[in-house]
Amino acid sequence: MVGTINHIAIAVPCLRAASDEWRQKLDAEISAPQRLEEHGVTVVFIDTGNSKIELLEPIDDASPIAAFLAKNPQGGMHHICFDVDDIYASRDRLVAEGARILGSPEPKIGAHGKPVLFIHPKDITGTLIEIQQR
Template sequence: MLGRVNHIAIAVPDLKAASASYRDTLGAVVSEPQSLPEHGVTVVFVELPNTKVELLQPLGEASPIAAFLEKNPSGGMHHICYEVDDILAARDQLTASGARVLGNGEPKIGAHGKPVLFLHPKDFFGTLIELEQV
């Protein structure tokens, strides 16, 4: 079921500083920040040769990463996104095996304009997993 690692998401309290750190200190190619108000985040893409890291900063009220940053004020690794061919088939297979899908169980359109689902971190050893249909 799991395909490529689409991205690793890192929540940060200061996107400008984090972006400068990945660009200047770590020598990576980073994008301009993109505000995604419908997802409650501003994102910078760190382009690596085989995948990407997404630096996320909360945007607006009720950001999905606000609680994480309250618990981890310096920031930290937030989730891993894997690509899947068929998100509904993946969901049905996962729920049949007892794994919990967050929200109402229906895929939403994610930050890349593609259907995504999140799996409950308690069912996967503390790791929040995003599935994205590509």
């Protein structure tokens, strides 16, 4: 069911400083920032050739990543997003196997304009997993 890794997201307190770190130390090419009001974050992407790194900065204290950054003030790995062929079939299997969907079980539109869902990290090896319709 899980397909290719669409992206790995890293929450950061400051997108400008984080972009500089990745650019200077790792010679990464950083996309233009994109503000996603509905998700409470501003993001940039780093294309790695086979997948993407997404750096996320909270828009404000109500952002879903604000609590994560309060615990991890320097930032850190936040979630992994997998492409799936059928997000409804994937959701139904997850729920049948006892995994909880975060928030509404109806997919939201994510950063790439496609339907996404998040799975409770306690239900899969302490890891926040996003699934995205291919």
